[in-house]
Amino acid sequence: MRKLLFELGGTRAVAEMHDDVVPKTCDAVWNVLPVEGMAIHANWSSREIMLHLHGENILRLPPEGPVRRGTTAPGDIVYFWRSPQMSRGKQLAYSSQFQRELSELAVFYGDPAGGGLAADDPARSGRDSNLQVATLFATIIDIPKEFAQKCEEVRHNGLQRLVVRRLERSA
Protein backbone atom coordinates (compact mmCIF):
# COMPACT_ATOMS: atom_id res chain seq x y z
CA MET A 1 0.00 0.00 0.00
CA ARG A 2 1.44 3.33 -1.05
CA LYS A 3 1.54 6.23 1.37
CA LEU A 4 1.30 9.98 1.02
CA LEU A 5 2.83 12.69 3.17
CA PHE A 6 0.89 15.92 3.74
CA GLU A 7 2.83 18.93 5.07
CA LEU A 8 0.99 21.99 6.31
CA GLY A 9 2.43 24.80 8.38
CA GLY A 10 5.21 22.71 9.89
CA THR A 11 2.94 19.75 10.66
CA ARG A 12 2.66 16.42 8.90
CA ALA A 13 0.13 13.69 8.30
CA VAL A 14 0.47 10.35 6.56
CA ALA A 15 -2.27 8.85 4.41
CA GLU A 16 -2.64 5.38 2.99
CA MET A 17 -3.81 5.11 -0.60
CA HIS A 18 -6.69 2.82 -1.49
CA ASP A 19 -4.78 1.05 -4.26
CA ASP A 20 -6.99 -1.99 -4.00
CA VAL A 21 -10.23 -0.06 -4.52
CA VAL A 22 -9.35 2.76 -6.92
CA PRO A 23 -6.01 1.81 -8.49
CA LYS A 24 -6.25 4.10 -11.52
CA THR A 25 -6.98 7.19 -9.47
CA CYS A 26 -4.17 6.30 -7.08
CA ASP A 27 -1.75 5.87 -9.98
CA ALA A 28 -2.74 9.18 -11.53
CA VAL A 29 -2.35 11.09 -8.28
CA TRP A 30 0.90 9.33 -7.45
CA ASN A 31 2.35 10.29 -10.82
CA VAL A 32 1.83 14.02 -10.33
CA LEU A 33 3.45 14.10 -6.90
CA PRO A 34 4.88 16.14 -5.35
CA VAL A 35 2.32 18.90 -5.63
CA GLU A 36 2.03 22.02 -3.56
CA GLY A 37 0.00 25.19 -3.39
CA MET A 38 -2.13 27.33 -1.15
CA ALA A 39 -4.77 25.27 0.61
CA ILE A 40 -8.20 26.81 0.94
CA HIS A 41 -10.94 25.97 3.43
CA ALA A 42 -14.29 24.60 2.28
CA ASN A 43 -17.39 26.66 2.84
CA TRP A 44 -20.04 24.01 2.21
CA SER A 45 -18.64 20.73 3.43
CA SER A 46 -17.42 21.48 6.95
CA ARG A 47 -13.94 20.48 8.05
CA GLU A 48 -12.25 20.20 4.73
CA ILE A 49 -9.31 21.93 3.11
CA MET A 50 -8.56 21.69 -0.59
CA LEU A 51 -5.47 21.88 -2.73
CA HIS A 52 -6.10 22.91 -6.30
CA LEU A 53 -3.99 21.23 -8.91
CA HIS A 54 -2.27 23.55 -11.34
CA GLY A 55 -0.66 23.48 -14.77
CA GLU A 56 0.63 20.10 -15.87
CA ASN A 57 -0.64 18.59 -12.63
CA ILE A 58 -4.30 19.14 -13.40
CA LEU A 59 -6.02 15.77 -13.37
CA ARG A 60 -9.15 15.02 -15.34
CA LEU A 61 -10.01 11.51 -14.25
CA PRO A 62 -13.14 9.43 -14.78
CA PRO A 63 -15.13 8.09 -11.82
CA GLU A 64 -13.73 4.98 -10.19
CA GLY A 65 -14.78 2.72 -7.36
CA PRO A 66 -18.07 2.39 -5.52
CA VAL A 67 -20.57 5.21 -5.69
CA ARG A 68 -20.41 7.03 -2.39
CA ARG A 69 -23.39 8.51 -0.62
CA GLY A 70 -23.64 10.20 2.73
CA THR A 71 -20.90 11.08 5.08
CA THR A 72 -17.23 11.57 4.55
CA ALA A 73 -15.14 10.44 7.49
CA PRO A 74 -12.37 12.44 9.14
CA GLY A 75 -9.10 11.64 7.41
CA ASP A 76 -10.61 10.92 4.02
CA ILE A 77 -8.77 12.30 1.00
CA VAL A 78 -10.95 12.82 -2.04
CA TYR A 79 -9.97 13.55 -5.61
CA PHE A 80 -12.51 16.03 -6.95
CA TRP A 81 -13.03 17.30 -10.47
CA ARG A 82 -15.79 19.48 -11.80
CA SER A 83 -16.36 20.32 -15.41
CA PRO A 84 -16.30 24.04 -16.26
CA GLN A 85 -19.91 23.87 -17.33
CA MET A 86 -21.01 22.75 -13.87
CA SER A 87 -19.92 25.87 -12.01
CA ARG A 88 -21.67 29.18 -11.90
CA GLY A 89 -19.22 31.99 -12.48
CA LYS A 90 -15.49 31.83 -12.13
CA GLN A 91 -13.77 29.97 -9.42
CA LEU A 92 -11.74 32.42 -7.50
CA ALA A 93 -8.29 33.87 -7.30
CA TYR A 94 -6.60 30.77 -5.97
CA SER A 95 -7.12 29.02 -9.26
CA SER A 96 -7.31 31.71 -11.90
CA GLN A 97 -5.90 29.25 -14.39
CA PHE A 98 -9.05 27.16 -14.14
CA GLN A 99 -11.66 29.86 -14.35
CA ARG A 100 -14.61 27.55 -13.86
CA GLU A 101 -12.98 24.15 -13.76
CA LEU A 102 -11.96 22.50 -10.51
CA SER A 103 -9.34 19.81 -10.09
CA GLU A 104 -8.35 19.29 -6.50
CA LEU A 105 -7.40 17.10 -3.61
CA ALA A 106 -9.76 17.49 -0.65
CA VAL A 107 -8.64 16.66 2.89
CA PHE A 108 -11.38 16.04 5.46
CA TYR A 109 -9.59 16.75 8.70
CA GLY A 110 -12.10 16.92 11.51
CA ASP A 111 -14.97 15.71 13.51
CA PRO A 112 -17.77 16.16 12.74
CA ALA A 113 -17.05 16.02 9.06
CA GLY A 114 -20.65 16.62 8.01
CA GLY A 115 -22.00 15.26 4.81
CA GLY A 116 -19.07 16.08 2.63
CA LEU A 117 -21.54 17.97 0.53
CA ALA A 118 -19.01 19.71 -1.67
CA ALA A 119 -17.20 16.49 -2.40
CA ASP A 120 -20.37 14.58 -3.15
CA ASP A 121 -22.67 17.47 -3.95
CA PRO A 122 -25.78 15.41 -4.69
CA ALA A 123 -27.73 18.47 -5.72
CA ARG A 124 -25.34 19.11 -8.58
CA SER A 125 -24.03 15.65 -9.16
CA GLY A 126 -23.06 15.20 -12.76
CA ARG A 127 -21.61 11.82 -12.25
CA ASP A 128 -23.84 10.09 -14.74
CA SER A 129 -22.46 12.24 -17.48
CA ASN A 130 -18.96 12.47 -16.02
CA LEU A 131 -19.30 16.15 -15.39
CA GLN A 132 -18.26 15.79 -11.79
CA VAL A 133 -16.05 13.24 -10.12
CA ALA A 134 -15.40 12.67 -6.41
CA THR A 135 -13.26 9.63 -5.70
CA LEU A 136 -12.14 8.66 -2.24
CA PHE A 137 -8.58 7.50 -2.85
CA ALA A 138 -6.71 7.74 0.45
CA THR A 139 -7.27 8.08 4.19
CA ILE A 140 -5.13 9.63 6.89
CA ILE A 141 -4.72 7.17 9.72
CA ASP A 142 -4.88 8.77 13.17
CA ILE A 143 -4.87 12.41 12.11
CA PRO A 144 -2.24 14.22 14.18
CA LYS A 145 -3.87 16.87 16.35
CA GLU A 146 -1.38 19.50 15.26
CA PHE A 147 -2.16 18.82 11.60
CA ALA A 148 -5.90 19.10 12.18
CA GLN A 149 -5.32 22.31 14.10
CA LYS A 150 -3.37 23.76 11.18
CA CYS A 151 -6.19 22.79 8.83
CA GLU A 152 -8.68 24.59 11.05
CA GLU A 153 -6.46 27.64 11.14
CA VAL A 154 -6.91 28.02 7.40
CA ARG A 155 -10.43 29.25 7.97
CA HIS A 156 -9.37 31.60 10.76
CA ASN A 157 -6.25 32.99 9.16
CA GLY A 158 -6.63 32.38 5.44
CA LEU A 159 -4.77 30.35 2.84
CA GLN A 160 -1.79 28.23 3.86
CA ARG A 161 0.80 26.32 1.86
CA LEU A 162 0.17 22.58 1.59
CA VAL A 163 2.63 20.09 0.13
CA VAL A 164 1.70 16.53 -0.83
CA ARG A 165 4.55 14.08 -1.45
CA ARG A 166 5.10 10.43 -2.01
CA LEU A 167 6.17 8.72 1.17
CA GLU A 168 8.71 6.26 -0.21
CA ARG A 169 9.41 3.07 1.65
CA SER A 170 12.80 4.30 2.79
CA ALA A 171 11.33 7.50 4.27
Added chain:
Amino acid sequence: MSDQRRDPHVLSRKIRISFPDDGISAVADLLEEDCPNTCEAIWHRLPLRVKAIHDIWSGHQVLAHLDNKFVLPPENVLTYLPIPGDIFYYYRPHNYFRGSPYGRSESAEIGIVYDRDTRPQGPRGPEAVSLFANISSSLEGFARACEDMIYRGQKDLLIEKLE
Protein backbone atom coordinates in the same frame (compact mmCIF):
# COMPACT_ATOMS: atom_id res chain seq x y z
CA MET B 1 -48.24 41.80 18.57
CA SER B 2 -48.35 44.08 21.55
CA ASP B 3 -49.20 47.74 21.43
CA GLN B 4 -45.50 48.41 21.61
CA ARG B 5 -45.29 47.59 17.95
CA ARG B 6 -44.09 50.39 15.76
CA ASP B 7 -46.42 52.07 13.35
CA PRO B 8 -46.19 49.98 10.13
CA HIS B 9 -46.37 53.16 8.08
CA VAL B 10 -43.17 54.39 9.57
CA LEU B 11 -40.16 53.53 7.42
CA SER B 12 -38.24 50.56 8.70
CA ARG B 13 -35.19 51.10 10.78
CA LYS B 14 -31.88 50.61 9.08
CA ILE B 15 -28.52 49.34 10.20
CA ARG B 16 -25.06 49.80 8.76
CA ILE B 17 -22.80 46.77 8.62
CA SER B 18 -19.13 47.42 7.96
CA PHE B 19 -15.73 45.85 7.67
CA PRO B 20 -13.77 48.80 9.10
CA ASP B 21 -10.38 47.46 8.07
CA ASP B 22 -11.54 47.20 4.46
CA GLY B 23 -13.42 50.48 4.40
CA ILE B 24 -16.47 48.56 3.16
CA SER B 25 -20.03 48.95 4.39
CA ALA B 26 -23.60 48.17 3.40
CA VAL B 27 -27.01 49.23 4.63
CA ALA B 28 -29.73 46.80 5.66
CA ASP B 29 -33.41 47.28 6.45
CA LEU B 30 -34.76 45.65 9.58
CA LEU B 31 -37.76 43.41 8.85
CA GLU B 32 -39.81 44.78 11.67
CA GLU B 33 -43.14 43.62 10.36
CA ASP B 34 -42.16 40.00 10.16
CA CYS B 35 -39.59 39.80 12.92
CA PRO B 36 -40.41 42.54 15.43
CA ASN B 37 -39.04 41.10 18.65
CA THR B 38 -35.70 40.09 17.19
CA CYS B 39 -35.32 43.45 15.47
CA GLU B 40 -36.10 45.25 18.69
CA ALA B 41 -33.67 43.20 20.72
CA ILE B 42 -30.84 43.58 18.25
CA TRP B 43 -31.50 47.28 17.73
CA HIS B 44 -31.00 47.87 21.43
CA ARG B 45 -27.73 45.96 21.43
CA LEU B 46 -26.17 48.20 18.80
CA PRO B 47 -23.49 49.14 18.09
CA LEU B 48 -21.82 45.73 18.00
CA ARG B 49 -18.18 45.18 17.12
CA VAL B 50 -17.63 41.47 16.59
CA LYS B 51 -15.29 39.09 14.84
CA ALA B 52 -16.75 37.65 11.64
CA ILE B 53 -15.72 34.29 10.23
CA HIS B 54 -16.68 32.50 7.04
CA ASP B 55 -19.16 29.66 7.42
CA ILE B 56 -18.01 26.13 6.60
CA TRP B 57 -21.36 24.38 6.13
CA SER B 58 -23.74 26.81 4.51
CA GLY B 59 -22.12 28.22 1.40
CA HIS B 60 -21.75 31.95 0.76
CA GLN B 61 -22.30 33.08 4.29
CA VAL B 62 -20.34 34.75 7.07
CA LEU B 63 -21.27 34.74 10.71
CA ALA B 64 -20.39 36.53 13.92
CA HIS B 65 -20.72 35.09 17.39
CA LEU B 66 -22.55 37.12 20.00
CA ASP B 67 -22.56 36.88 23.76
CA ASN B 68 -24.18 33.52 24.56
CA LYS B 69 -26.50 35.29 26.99
CA PHE B 70 -28.13 37.02 24.02
CA VAL B 71 -30.80 34.33 23.64
CA LEU B 72 -33.90 35.02 21.56
CA PRO B 73 -36.71 32.61 20.64
CA PRO B 74 -37.17 31.69 16.97
CA GLU B 75 -39.15 34.24 14.98
CA ASN B 76 -39.81 34.66 11.26
CA VAL B 77 -37.96 31.42 10.66
CA LEU B 78 -36.55 31.12 7.20
CA THR B 79 -38.73 28.72 5.24
CA TYR B 80 -36.11 27.35 2.93
CA LEU B 81 -33.40 29.19 1.02
CA PRO B 82 -32.23 32.73 1.79
CA ILE B 83 -31.45 35.30 -0.87
CA PRO B 84 -28.22 37.28 -1.05
CA GLY B 85 -28.30 40.09 1.48
CA ASP B 86 -30.41 38.24 4.05
CA ILE B 87 -29.28 38.68 7.65
CA PHE B 88 -30.46 36.34 10.37
CA TYR B 89 -30.16 35.56 14.05
CA TYR B 90 -29.51 32.00 15.22
CA TYR B 91 -29.10 30.36 18.60
CA ARG B 92 -28.09 26.83 19.49
CA PRO B 93 -28.18 25.76 23.11
CA HIS B 94 -25.42 24.12 25.07
CA ASN B 95 -24.44 20.70 23.67
CA TYR B 96 -26.94 20.95 20.81
CA PHE B 97 -24.24 19.51 18.57
CA ARG B 98 -21.66 16.92 19.39
CA GLY B 99 -18.36 18.59 19.98
CA SER B 100 -17.92 22.33 19.80
CA PRO B 101 -18.41 23.68 16.29
CA TYR B 102 -16.52 26.95 15.90
CA GLY B 103 -15.04 26.21 19.33
CA ARG B 104 -18.38 26.73 21.07
CA SER B 105 -20.76 24.19 22.56
CA GLU B 106 -23.39 26.96 22.71
CA SER B 107 -23.72 29.81 20.28
CA ALA B 108 -25.78 32.92 19.57
CA GLU B 109 -24.87 34.43 16.26
CA ILE B 110 -25.70 36.70 13.38
CA GLY B 111 -25.34 35.32 9.87
CA ILE B 112 -25.05 37.29 6.64
CA VAL B 113 -25.78 35.63 3.30
CA TYR B 114 -23.82 37.31 0.52
CA ASP B 115 -24.45 35.16 -2.56
CA ARG B 116 -26.63 32.41 -3.97
CA ASP B 117 -26.11 28.69 -3.40
CA THR B 118 -26.45 29.19 0.34
CA ARG B 119 -28.51 27.36 2.94
CA PRO B 120 -27.96 28.00 6.65
CA GLN B 121 -26.96 24.69 8.13
CA GLY B 122 -24.72 22.97 10.60
CA PRO B 123 -23.32 19.48 11.04
CA ARG B 124 -26.80 17.96 11.23
CA GLY B 125 -28.20 19.78 8.21
CA PRO B 126 -30.43 22.82 7.72
CA GLU B 127 -31.10 24.98 10.77
CA ALA B 128 -34.02 27.25 11.66
CA VAL B 129 -32.81 30.83 11.64
CA SER B 130 -34.67 34.08 12.34
CA LEU B 131 -34.56 36.32 9.30
CA PHE B 132 -34.54 39.89 10.62
CA ALA B 133 -32.89 42.13 8.03
CA ASN B 134 -31.94 42.40 4.39
CA ILE B 135 -29.19 44.42 2.79
CA SER B 136 -30.78 47.14 0.69
CA SER B 137 -27.73 48.89 -0.72
CA SER B 138 -24.04 48.29 -1.45
CA LEU B 139 -24.38 44.51 -1.38
CA GLU B 140 -21.96 43.89 -4.24
CA GLY B 141 -18.89 45.43 -2.60
CA PHE B 142 -19.84 43.99 0.76
CA ALA B 143 -20.20 40.54 -0.79
CA ARG B 144 -16.67 40.73 -2.22
CA ALA B 145 -15.35 41.58 1.24
CA CYS B 146 -17.19 38.57 2.67
CA GLU B 147 -15.85 36.26 0.00
CA ASP B 148 -12.37 37.58 0.67
CA MET B 149 -12.58 36.01 4.15
CA ILE B 150 -12.19 32.61 2.54
CA TYR B 151 -8.68 33.65 1.56
CA ARG B 152 -7.67 35.96 4.39
CA GLY B 153 -9.56 34.66 7.39
CA GLN B 154 -11.50 36.53 10.05
CA LYS B 155 -12.37 40.21 9.98
CA ASP B 156 -13.75 42.75 12.42
CA LEU B 157 -17.41 43.48 11.72
CA LEU B 158 -19.22 46.57 12.96
CA ILE B 159 -23.02 46.74 13.13
CA GLU B 160 -24.49 50.15 13.91
CA LYS B 161 -27.82 51.93 13.99
CA LEU B 162 -28.37 54.11 10.98
CA GLU B 163 -30.46 56.86 12.51
